[in-house]
Amino acid sequence: VIPAAGLGMRLAASSDRDPEPKALRLLEGRSLLARSAAVLAPLVEHVVVAAPGDRLDQVRRQLWDLAAPFVVVPGGRTRQASVGRALDAIDPSVELVLVHDAARPLVPRVLVERVIAALDDGSSAVVPGLAVADSLREETEVGSRPLDRSRVRAVQTPQGFRLEVLREAHRRADTFEATDDASLVELLGTVVTLVPGDPLAFKITRPLDLLLAETLLAGR
Amino acid sequence: VIPAAGLGMRLAASSDRDPEPKALRLLEGRSLLARSAAVLAPLVEHVVVAAPGDRLDQVRRQLWDLAAPFVVVPGGRTRQASVGRALDAIDPSVELVLVHDAARPLVPRVLVERVIAALDDGSSAVVPGLAVADSLREETEVGSRPLDRSRVRAVQTPQGFRLEVLREAHRRADTFEATDDASLVELLGTVVTLVPGDPLAFKITRPLDLLLAETLLAGR
Numbered sequence: 001v002i003p004a005a006g007l008g009m010r011l012a013a014s015s016d017r018d019p020e021p022k023a024l025r026l027l028e029g030r031s032l033l034a035r036s037a038a039v040l041a042p043l044v045e046h047v048v049v050a051a052p053g054d055r056l057d058q059v060r061r062q063l064w065d066l067a068a069p070f071v072v073v074p075g076g077r078t079r080q081a082s083v084g085r086a087l088d089a090i091d092p093s094v095e096l097v098l099v100h101d102a103a104r105p106l107v108p109r110v111l112v113e114r115v116i117a118a119l120d121d122g123s124s125a126v127v128p129g130l131a132v133a134d135s136l137r138e139e140t141e142v143g144s145r146p147l148d149r150s151r152v153r154a155v156q157t158p159q160g161f162r163l164e165v166l167r168e169a170h171r172r173a174d175t176f177e178a179t180d181d182a183s184l185v186e187l188l189g190t191v192v193t194l195v196p197g198d199p200l201a202f203k204i205t206r207p208l209d210l211l212l213a214e215t216l217l218a219g220r
Numbered sequence: 221v222i223p224a225a226g227l228g229m230r231l232a233a234s235s236d237r238d239p240e241p242k243a244l245r246l247l248e249g250r251s252l253l254a255r256s257a258a259v260l261a262p263l264v265e266h267v268v269v270a271a272p273g274d275r276l277d278q279v280r281r282q283l284w285d286l287a288a289p290f291v292v293v294p295g296g297r298t299r300q301a302s303v304g305r306a307l308d309a310i311d312p313s314v315e316l317v318l319v320h321d322a323a324r325p326l327v328p329r330v331l332v333e334r335v336i337a338a339l340d341d342g343s344s345a346v347v348p349g350l351a352v353a354d355s356l357r358e359e360t361e362v363g364s365r366p367l368d369r370s371r372v373r374a375v376q377t378p379q380g381f382r383l384e385v386l387r388e389a390h391r392r393a394d395t396f397e398a399t400d401d402a403s404l405v406e407l408l409g410t411v412v413t414l415v416p417g418d419p420l421a422f423k424i425t426r427p428l429d430l431l432l433a434e435t436l437l438a439g440r
Contacts, residue, residue: 129357129364133425134374135400136356137349138367143411144349146403147358147372154354180355183366191363199428205353208419208436212428215435 001090002040002049003082004033004059004102005075010205021052023102024059025210028217032204034062035105040098040158041068043112048089049102050075050082080177080184084170090163097166099181100158106213107158107201114195115160123193126160127182129153130197155180156197165190221310222260222269223302224253224279224322225295230425241272243322244279245430248437252424254282255325260378261288263332264318268309270295270302300397300404304390310383317386319401320378326433327378327421334415335380343413346380347402349373350417373414375400376421385410 008022023033037047047070051059059072073089075082083099090097096119100107111128118126132154136147159181169184178184182192204210228242243253257267267290271279279292293309295302303319310317316339320327331348338346352374356367379401389404398404402412424430 127357130354132352132356132374133423133429134350134376135403136352137347137373137375137402137412137414139371139373139414144373144414146398146400146406147367149399151359152367153357153359153364154352155357156354178366179369180366182357183355186366192357194357194359194364199426202428203353206419208422208432209353211435211439212432215431216428219431 001083001086001097001099002033002037002047002102003075003079003086003099005050005052005082006079008103008205011207011210021055022204023051024055024062025204027105027204027210027213031062032105033059033102034066036100036102036107037063037066037070039105039107039109040100040112041066041070043109043116044068044098045094046070048073048086050086078177079179080170080173083181087163087167087170092163094163096160097163098158098160099166101203103204104157104201105204106216107156108198111156111198111201112158115158118193118195119160119162123160123191124162124165125182125185125190125192126195127180127192128156128158128197128201129194130156130199130201153194154197155182156201156203161185221303221306221317221319222253222257222267222322223295223299223306223319225270225272225302226299228323228425231427231430241275242424243271244275244282245424247325247424247430247433251282252325253279253322254286256320256322256327257283257286257290259325259327259329260318260320260332261286261290263329263336264288265314266290268293268306270306298397299399300390300393303401307383307387307390312383314383316380317383318378318380319386321423323424324377324421325424326436327376328418331376331418331421332378335378338413338415339380339382343380343411344382344385345402345405345410345412346415347400347412348376348378348417348421349414350376350419350421374417375402376417376423381405
């Protein structure tokens with residue numbers, strides 16, 4: 001599942017009030033979405049993309065050479081709603097699902113395989129986590145407090161789930177909005193397994209991130 | 221104050237068991253330390269660098285054209301110890317001090333000015349903080365729990381302090397080891413002021429970060 005319906009306002013030029021949806025932004029001639037999907041496709045049975053409602057055909061064309069069958073469904077108003085709609089499009093006989101951000105196009109295949117391996121080992125929910133380089137503070141009502149960085153992990157994708165668990169989590173979430181799917185399944189009491197993340201799975205959020213991705217691709 | 225005595229093992233090639241100290245690594249022909257010091261120098265009265273004990277002369281040569289008087293002192297075993305030694309080298313009549321990581325060579329001048337402005341407004345401790353792009357989890361004794369990303373800030377440098385406050389914090393810290401100076405002064409009950417950080421003040425920790433910095437400099 002790739003939610004790809006968001007606008008990505010932090011990436012757009014501040015003067016651009018109607019930016020291209022982030023997942024459709026080009027990186028060395030190919031969209032972030034197409035690159036992300038191409039990494040996952042050889043490792044899964046099929047791909048479901050939640051795309052901006054007015055771009056479904058454009059997205060289908062971008063994925064024409066994908067190494068797995070795919071469907072493109074209209075996304076929702078939020079990332080979570082888009083994942084929910086994509087889950088509805090999956091055959092209920094499927095057991096395992098990966099949810100991956102379109103904005104992590106350089107995710108290494110080995111990271112995807114690590115998440116799948118943890119699912120195969122019996123985990124119901126798997127997330128890659130990476131140590132954080134900066135010190136961290138949490139804002140509180142009276143100011144801020146330091147967080148113990150050694151215990152904090154930046155959460156990446158793909159995240160892996162038993163399909164029934166993730167579906168149930170999305171059904172129950174209703175109006176509760178989480179920033180990732182692991183946080184949702186945790187509300188059901190499901191234990192989330194952390195596996196090591198990878199620096200190359202960084203998320204393209206700001207213009208600097210896009211520049212880094214371009215540089216890395218140019219060097220390949 | 222620039223602590224610049226660390227090795228930066230995460231930046232070194234894994235095969236390199238005796239890497240160049242991180243602050244002395246070159247970025248487009250100039251060390252991270254020299255670049256960082258050059259941004260701060262026009263805005264301060266003098267610069268104190270804590271350098272690897274066996275590199276003092278090398279470091280002095282790198283700073284020959286700095287736009288402020290400077291001294292180079294031997295660093296300690298940890299970042300905190302290095303800052304402590306640098307503080308000991310400051311004339312007690314000085315009122316305000318900035319502590320800046322050598323590994324943030326692209327810090328924009330405007331960020332340094334923002335920290336100084338908050339000190340001028342009366343804050344005793346100022347840190348720049350930037351929103352985090354990834355979801356975050358905190359490891360716990362039984363697994364992990366999600367952190368509310370909207371309340372978390374990645375802490376950058378320069379951090380600004382009243383000198384007497386930071387000195388007192390370092391004296392009292394003794395064996396307690398913090399990842400930044402703001403966490404230390406907080407133990408004294410000092411309120412830490414957060415000001416907006418800047419993506420360009422990113423810390424060079426991994427090889428990817430060095431590549432990004434090279435790309436940004438090449439594009440200037």
